[in-house]
Amino acid sequence: MAQLLHRLGLGAARRPLLAILAWALALALAIGGFLAFSGTLSTTITIPGTPTSQLTEKLQDEFPEAAHGSGEVVFTTTDGSAFTPQQRREIADVLEDVTAMESVHDTRDPFALEQQRADGEEELTTGRAELKKNKEKISSGEKELETAKEELETSRTELEEAQRTLDAAKEEALEQGAAAGLTQADVDAQFETQQDQLDAGFDELEKGEKEIEKNEKELAEGRKKIKDGEADLETGERTLELTDGYRSVSEDESTAVGAVVFTDPLIDVEADQMKAVSEALEQADVDGVQIHPSQAINATVPSIVGPAEIIGLAVAAVVLIIMLGSFVAAGLPLLNALVGVGVGVSGALAFSSLVQMNSVTPVLGVMLGLAVGIDYALFIINRHRQQLKAGLGVRESIALADGTAGNAVIFAGLTVVIALAALNVTGIPFLGLMGTVGAVCVAVAVLVAVTLTPALLSLIGERALSKKERAARAAGEVHDLHASVSRRPDGSVKTLSTPRAVLTALLATAALVVIALPFGSMRLGLPDGGSQPIGSDSQRAYELMDERFGPGYNGPLVVTADLPAGLDENAATSRQLDIAESIARMPHVEAAVPAAVNEDRSIAMVQVIPETGPNAIETEQLVHELRTTPGPDGEHLDVAGMTSGFIDVSEKLSDALPLYLGLVVGLSLLIMVVVFRSLLVPLIATGGFMLSVFAAMGAVVAVYQWGWLAQVFGVHAPGPVLSFLPTIMIGILFGLAMDYQLFIASGMREAYAHGAPARAAVRMGLRTGRSVVIAAAIIMVSVFGGFIFSHDTMIRPIGFGLTIGILFDAFVVRLLLMPALMHLLGASAWWLPSWLDRILPDVDVEGSQLEREHPTSGSGASAVESDPAGGHRPRRPTPIPARGPADISYLRH
Template sequence: MSSMLYRLGRATAAHPWRTVSAWLVVVVGVLALAASAGGTTQDDWDVPGADGQVGLDALRTHLPESGGASALVAVHDPDGDALARADLSRLAGELEDVPHVVQVSLPRLSADSDTALVTLRYGVPVTHRDVMGALAPLEDAVSAAGVDSLDVAYGGEVPGSAMEMSGRGELIGVGVALVILVLTFGSVVAAGLPLAVALAGLAVGGAGVTLLAGVIDVSSTAPTVATMVGLGVGIDYALLLVTRFVEELRSGRSTVDAAGTAVATAGRSVVFAGLTVLVSLTGLGLAGLPTYSAFGAATAIAVASVMATALTLVPALCGLAGHRLVPRKHRGRPYEPVRAAGGHATLTGRWARRVCARPLPWAVAALVALVALAAPALGMRTFPQDASADPASFTTRQAYDLVADEFGHGANGPLTFVADTGAVDPADTERLRTDLADDPRITSVGPAVTSPDGAITVFDAQPTTGPQDERTGDLIMSLRADALPDGVELTGATVILTDISDMLSERMWVVVGFVVAVSMLLLAMMFRSVVVPIKAATMNLLSIGAAYGVVTLVFQHGWGSSLLGMDRAVPVSSWVPILMFAILFGLSMDYEVFLLSRIREAWLRTGDARGSVVTGLSGSARVISSAAAIMVAVFLGFATEDTVLVKMLGLGMAVAVALDATLVRLVLVPATMTLLGRANWWLPPWIDRRLPHVRAEIDAGAALAPPPVSSDGATEEREEARA
């Protein structure tokens, strides 16, 4: 692999304009193909295997107006006067003309008659292209009804699907990343190169996601997550390659040789780091939900695109820029890379020697800090977000609060009971309704409605608690276990969301097991060790667990959540733990590969276990810290978005990357590797024979050894052939 990458780096650097032109053709071609054959995002919120899905499917089959999407129009008189029935009738009449609406309920008045709720039923699911996010038809109908003197808010599934990303997350992330790159390289040209490459890769990746949407249903949130991850790793991969290129250039290599060596060394790390991210993303398909598979596929396309651009476009642009990538203050000055345990008297070198001199206290301190941060995750409660978590300025949140104040929190999430008339006696159905009416956890029970074909009987019940309340989940579990006769299914939005939360909690360990096992196999193949993969997986789990703990403290307990625009504590979104794990485990392996590659190079060259750790950390700590800072900036930028799911993902991944690049990579990894010594590279012969051989390093020869440098910095000719 190293020889192939070396030739790739030399070829693209030697012919930069050909490479750039080829990429322009690719970008234009992919964008044109996406415009002609691509699709639009289409959510799939069905949950195969969920108990609540059974009742929903029965409604869609026998009573479509109850199984389709829903919307709620809440009307309130700000002066507290009773609403005029003529206004409500006119409003209901206008709402009946909204496209795909098949039923408009009679207005439900509050006790003081100053608030009314009108429920709309659609003949299609909320994910239908004409309905998803279609808030404008509702607003037009209300406007036509002439109720301008009243306060109107919109809730339910259709208005809830209308939230859009502001796009400020990308702008903030890119802006901060550019500043960090300028500070890292001391050169505007060098700073702009990784960013330009990442954006080019994202352009291709975005077109790829559009093409994917033409084949399968891709969630409307998936492109945002793909952009968030793709932008971060794209800049990181390009940063690693440019850093190595500048290092080799300063050591005296020619531009073409420096590009070849950078791709053969740092590029190899990019390949394996990218593969671990892709493996982690494939694990999302094991979660059992179609939307997760789309998340994984879309993000994988973005990661593969930025990885390809980094490996080919970076050396080409480095070939064009040449010595302009070297800071002015370093141009023409001899360069002595860190090759020995003593290293330079740099900050990272001094830090590495300090940690490795007393590894046990440092390891214990870092471990205690990570465990302490992870502890709150033991009390994490998950639930898919509803409108109560939206910003107060959103109409969905206003509708939720209005309904809760006037009709009770449970009115925002009624429970629907579906009885199969062929299996349940009508007397048993009526007895169930009576028992529910007497249940103190139920506020009211609606009338029973039998479908036109007589196949099912349906009625609703309003709990006393809201959808996100833990007691509502206990009520659903209790009803299923003790109250429902055979042939009666419990469904509704709250029920299905509860089922999703339970399913994801159960599938979490399947995803974790798959991702950890395959990632460890890749590391074992790359570094020829069983200790390194086990240690890496353990430390990655620690940093992810700490991120879970911080997310739990901020969102579930409200610690500092106001800084993110939250005005109340909410459970952690059920979508977050698995999604965070799959993405973060791969990203954490990025930094592990970057660091271990340098340590492995020094180990093979010197055979000094402790010295190789010092040398490897000294040579990689700066680039890892810079890459992590960029990733944190990108993720925190997305944490400013209004969507709670994106907020949680942005904050959680920023915290995990920050901890991974500091406590883990700068403390825990060097400390434990120093303690283990030569045992780090232990591999039983029987495993070595069975494990596929993938060279983790180019032969300790021409490509890694520094070229002879004379007193004036001139280089001698070296062989171009690499092992």
């Protein structure tokens, strides 16, 4: 690889315009692809297969209205007074105008909702009065009917007695008139008048019985209506009681919460459509009323580079100028990084229309691309400058720097790429895509460093050096490429004292362990509206809902229950109320409002308002309790909603963290064994990485979860740690930690392999590698630190975690702890079983063989001659004067 890079660097140095043109074309193609094919970035974090996502898909089929994304809008009076009728009308007009927008399906007027609730209460009051009146009427009718029945029975008895008396008189008259020849007809004619009167009485009695029968039916129907009315009234009362804790207008009537319902799910709403709705609400003019769209409506794609990030780049530029001593040379790493970021991020965004990409993904690519792009170019440029000062010609120095430092850059970049690409093994799509995009940006940065950097160095020639350095070179002064180390009078290298090494190791370890302690209480979550910048619409909307309605209004839950088959409408409604009442009795539930029953009455939906906010521990406990507690009749309950989605994502990421950490640790040990041909050095390197990453996570918990130094870092609403931050931190810090380990420990190994005593080799390797590691770490910290004050709540903790992680790993682990432990171990640090030594591949990471073939030292002005590239090159290599067995002529600076 070193020979290949040597030829590649030499070719780029000879034909710089070709290399520059190639990267200009790549940049143009990437930007063109972005402009032509880029899609909408998602502002939500979702993971397929979680309970929330599964239920959401089910709801979209069973409740079509649930497929529409929605977001709240908070209206509040400026003076805290109740809304006037005029203000209510104007708010309704504003929502009506928003409803007419293309991306909006509907809006919900808070005052109309409140009026519906008031109408419902009035209907119940009227219903109670009507029911009472009907009951009294039925009761009176029943009494009248009973009296009529008694009177009718008395009349029947009297008529029947009169009929019996008349019949007896007829029989007596027939017997007495038999002698006179009277017949039955004569007798009937004699009593016809009385019989007619009795028949008329019986007819009246029959009519009365029919009337009573009719009245009985009417009373039965009345009783049934009363029973139905009682059932309806009971349903209404139960529903009203359940909705008593749910309001759309605050009790003091100074704040109201409406909603905008989009045509598509929130994840599919175009960014410009969302922005148009947000602007329409913000620009609406209602006298005496402030309008605050919530986070769901205001969720916009974060800007990739802002003022804070530019300041970070400016700090990196200052570091480069100080280290390189030349404005021209200092500008090259920045230019390389910008080209790499442009190609990598623009190219990745060109595929955003094909894959769902989170808005944080390109920002992460920018962070990594800038940081490693600057550092990798710096490694090569620094090596080139040292070789120029040692007397090499420009082109040969470029080629050699590309073959040696470039070879180390390839390996360092490969470790970062592997660590980031390994995020795909977590099985979490958005996290795997983040890793993939980050890996692509790092890979592009490596390619830019080993191809574009040589071309640019060729164009600037000796201007890579400062004026003073160029004057010294022109005067024939030859700088020793290999840095000197402090020596004793006898010429031996001064080493670290053993007591100091013990104290350094103990203090460094203790400090990192103490800082890591908060990690034990880490909770994972996603930022809510309360963590948005103070004064923003999202933050104000969240705050107002919390204060005027309750914290649970910012994180409602959707709960569903499976109903048995064959229920009629009333039975299904009754079951739904039973379920809602059962949920309302659970701890940490503010309200449980019946929402809907699907068309075939197989699923009931209930909206639940928790007592606590979306990121509270109690809300998380409530979600788990809902999922594990059956309904009153054994119904299985499912939970969905943004809050439960956040909880599911965090738990999924938490479960994946140990697997990924184990993979990274195993990968670290394997890589280090191959590179350093040792068993203990990899353990030191990996152990140091574990200490630094856990300490960084502890610092994140202390600041963003506990609120320590909150004002310094702009954290006004401490809460759970960003759910995917620990995994991202492990991947990125692992790759960068291996970079620093390489640039420090490889010098130690080279010195030891060429005869230096083990402890002297530690001092020599530290001396040669620390300057470039310090500069690289400061640049990393400058770039990542610029994102700590980003306006986006998900970017800020990422920037902080990576910044503090780099500080701990570079300055505490690699420059203090690792050298101290290496000193204490002595020669045993490089022990490797012979059988393992035979099977391990020989990885020449530093390009030592290439260095031996192309010596880099000269002996002054007489050792150089004119070079076509405008620089100088040595006529013959002059070896470094011998310094005893500890002298290392191939030691990398």
